[in-house]
Amino acid sequence: MAQGGERGGLGWPRWLGRVARAAWPVAGARVAALALAALAVGRPVAGQAQAGAGVRQLHGIVQTAAHTGVMMAVSDAEVIADWRNNDALITRNVRTDAKGRFTLRDLPARTVRLTVRALGYAPVTRTVELGEADRLVTITLTQAATTLAAVAVRGDTVAERLARVAATSTLDAEALAAVRGQTLGESIKHLPGVALIQFGPAVAKPVIRGLNSQRVLVMNGGIRQEDQQWGTEHAPNIDSFDADAVTVVRGAATVLYGPDALGGVMRVDHAPVPTGGPVHGEVAANLFSNSRQGALSVGAAGFTTRVPGAREGVGVRLRLTGRVAGTATTPDYALANTGFRELNGALAVGVTRGWGQSELLLSRFGTALGVLSQAHAGNAADLERAMTTPPRDSGFTYAIGRPDQAVSHTSARWRTLLPLARAGELEVVYGFQYNHRREYDAHGPLRTRNVPAFHLKLFTNQLDVRLAHPRWRGWRGTVGTSAMVQGNQTLGKGFLIPGYDQWQGAVYAQEELAVGRLSVTTGLRGDVITQTTLPYADLGIRSPAETRRWRDLSGSVGAAYLLADGLDVSLRVARAWRPPTVNERAAQGVHHGTAQYELGDLSLGAERSTGVEGSVRYHGARVELDLAAYRNRIDGFIYLQPTAPVVTLRGTFPAFRYAAAPAVLRGVELLAVWRGPAGWVAQATGTVVRGRNVVRAEPLFDMPADRLAVQLRREGEGGAWGRWRLGAGAQLVRRQDGVPSGTVYTLPTAGYALAQLEGGATGATVLGRRMDLSVSVANALGVRYRDYLSRYRLFVNDPGRDVVVRLSFPF
C-alpha cells in the first residue's frame, strides 16, 4: 500500500512544480555548452541552531559561469529536493531569489537528492548528505543549447500551484508500479478521501469526497477525459500502465480544471518524451490469481536524429498493453460473465528546439467486458428474484457472454510549450477524443442480437491556451482560456440519452503570492456552456430538441501558513458549479442493473457548491501527519428521487426522476505515518464522509462507508533485493447505514475487514538481471463481504482472495 506525494512545504514556497520555466535574462543568446557542471562541495554550516529533532535545512546558491568566466547568480531556478520514503517520493521545491539563493526547510536528516533546473541550462542532480547537520551548497549550472531537456512535458503546468493549498496526493511511477491493479481506479483506492464505485472487476470509478462520475474530473495528459463519464458503469478509459503519475486533488478544483470538478480531480500524467539518451523502456507483467488474469505491457522511449527533414533530433515514446481476465470468484462461487480484455497503445513524438517544445500524443484504449448475468433484470419482479436467489456458481471461463460492453477511446493530443521572457511560458494544448461505447443486452431476437442496445459515439475537441506569466509584484500565476466542442451520437436500438451538441468556453486566472510564511492562492473562472439536445422519436419514446445555456463563475481563495518547520496549516474556500449532464436532463428508460426506470428533467438548473476546507500537516523525521476536514454545500444537487412506478407491458418498475435539492457533504481525511527504527513503518489512512439531502432530511446515496486502512511494514535496502519491503495490513470498513429511503440503495451493507499482505523489491537482481517485483495478497483471508459502492452488491459477494504478482524488467 504505497502512497505519497506532497504538497510543498507551505509557507516556504516550492514555487512551481516539476516543470521549470526560468530564463536567465541575459542569456537570450544560446551559448554552447561549456564544461560539465562543476558541483560545489557542500560543507556543514556552523552554528545552525534550528537543526534539532532530525529536521534539516539546506541553504544554497545557484550560479553560472558567464562568458567571461565570472560567476553570475541564476534567479528563479527551480530547486527540488526529493527523497524516498517507502514507496512515496517526497519532494520539496523552491525557487532561487534574485541573488540565486534558496533555502529548503523541514528536510529529513538523511541523504536527499537535489535537482536544479532553469530554462537555458542543463539540469544538475546531486545527492546531499543531511544526516549530520544542515548544509550550504553551491550549484553551478551550465548553459545548454537545447535546454528544455529537463522541463518534462508532463500534463499541464498548473498542477503544483494548486497543490499547495488544495489537498493532494500523488503516486509516482514507482509507487504506481507497486500498487497497480486491474484498473486505473484500483491503483488509487487507498489514498485518503478516495473510494471506488465498482461495477465488477473491470469498472472502477473514483469517488472523491463522496462525489463521483460527472462531479469528478479526470485529466489525462493535460486534457479532460471525455468518455461518457456520467455513467457509474463507465470507467475512465485509460491504460493503467501508461500512467506515469496519478494525482488526486480533493475538493472543488474548478478554476483550473473547469466545471464538473466539484468533488475533485484525478490527474493522469504520462512519461515525457526523451530529449536525448539511448533507447530505454520496460517490459511489465501483472498476474492476478482471482480471475486468472494476465497483463503484459511493453514501453519504450528513445531519441533519434535520423528523421528525414529534421535537422535536430526527435523523441519517441511507445507503449503497448494487453490484458485478459477470466471470471472473478468469490470465496464460494464464480461470478458469471465477469471476464474482460484490454488492448491499448500509445505513441508520442516530441521535439525540443530553441523556440520551445512540442509533442504529439496518439493513444487508443480498447476494452471488452462482461456484465454479471444476475445483474440484468427485466423488471422489478426479476430484480427481486435475482436478489433473493442464491448465486449460481458459473464456473471459470475467459469467454465473455451477454450482457456485455465494448468500449474504445481514441485520442490525439498536441501540446506546445513556448518559453517567454522572465520565466513566463505559453502553453497551447489541443485535444481530440473519440469515445465509442456499445452495450449489449442479455438477450433479444436472434436477428438483432448483435445490435447494441446502447450505442454512443462521443466526439470532443478541446483547445486550451495557458499563459504562465512572469512574476509581477510578487504574484505568480496562470491566465488561460479553454474551449470545448462536443458532439454525441445515439445509435443503439434502445434509448438511453439523446444525441447532443455541447459548446464550452472559459477564461480563468489563478494567482499566488507568498509573503514570508504565508502563501495565498486565489483564482477566478467564468464559463459559458451551451447544450443542444437532438430530437428523438422512435417506438413511443419522445425526446425533444432543446437548447440551454449556462453561464457562471467559479472562484477560490486559499491560504497556507507555516507555523513551524514541518508544520503548516491551510484554509481554502471555493465556489464551484456544473451544468446538469445530458442524462440528468433527458434520460428515459430502464436501468437494467437495478430495474429502475430513470427519467430526466429538462428543466434542471446548474449545481452550485460552496466549500470550506482546512488542513493541518506535519512532516517530522519520524512522524508524518496530514489531517483535512471540509464542508461542501451544493445547491441544486441533482439526485434520483423516487416517483410513481412506471407500468409497461414488461411489468412494473420503481421509477426515479432526476430532481434537485440542497445537499451538504462533510468529511475528514487522515494520513498518518510513523517511521520507527530498523526500517519499521506504520501507516494509517482514514476517510469519513457524510452526505445529506437537506430538503428530504436523509442521507445521499452512493456515499462511501467510513474506512480505515492500516499497515505495518519493514523496509530495507541492499543486497540482491535492492530496496525491499514486506508488510501486512488491514482494510476496515464500517457498516453503511446512512442510506436514503425508497430505493434499492436503501439496503444497508454490513461492515467488513480485509487482510492484505505485501512484499516487494525495487532494483532487485535476479539471475543477473535487474528487475522490480512485488507480490501482494488482497483479501488474504478470503472474507465474504459486499461493499456498499459495489454495483453488484444486491446480487453477489465481492471477490475473494487475489494473489497479485507484478514484474517489471527495465531495459
Next chain:
Amino acid sequence: MRTLFPFRRAAALVAAAALAACGDSSTAPGGESEVISRVTLTLTPASGAALTAFIDDSDGNGPTAPSAQQGTLTLAKGVTYTGTVKFENRLVTPAEDITEEVKEEANEHRVFYASTNTGVTFTTTDTDPQGRPLGVRFTVTAAASAAGSAPIRVVLCHYDSAPKVASATSCAGETDIDLTFAATIAP
C-alpha cells in the same frame, strides 16, 4: 531553423478532427428496437364465438402506462377454451409479429398463465424442440364451481443464462412481458 514540427499537417489534422466532432452529432435510432406494444389473447370454445381482448402500450417501453384493455373475456363455467397469445409491435409499419420470434426461439422462451381465481386452470399445449412447454398455445378451463372475477396474468419469460426447466411454474429468467387481463366467470 524551425524545420521539423509539421505545423501545417497538424493544422490539417485539427481541422479534420473539428469537423468530425461538430458536424456529426445525431440521434438516429437503430431501427432494431425490440418492443412489444400489443398483447392479444384469443380464447376459442369448442362451439360458439371466440373471445378476444388486447392491451396496447402506445409508447412501448416509455413511461406512459398501457391503455385500458379492449374486449371483454367472460368465461362460461365448465367450458374449456383453446387459447392463443399474440405479441406484436404495432409502433412500426407494417406491424411486427413478435410471436413468430418467440416460436423461432422456443428453447429460450416460455409463456406462463395464472389466475388468482382458483377455479380457473391453464394447460400449455405446445412445446419447444426439446419437448419443454412453450405456452403460445394453451387451454383454459373454468370449473363448474368457479365464480366472480378471474384475472388472467400473462408472463413471457426469456431464458438466457438461467436454464429453462420443464416443470417450472413461474419465470426464473428475464421477464419480457408481465401483464394481467381482466376476465370474469359468467354467472
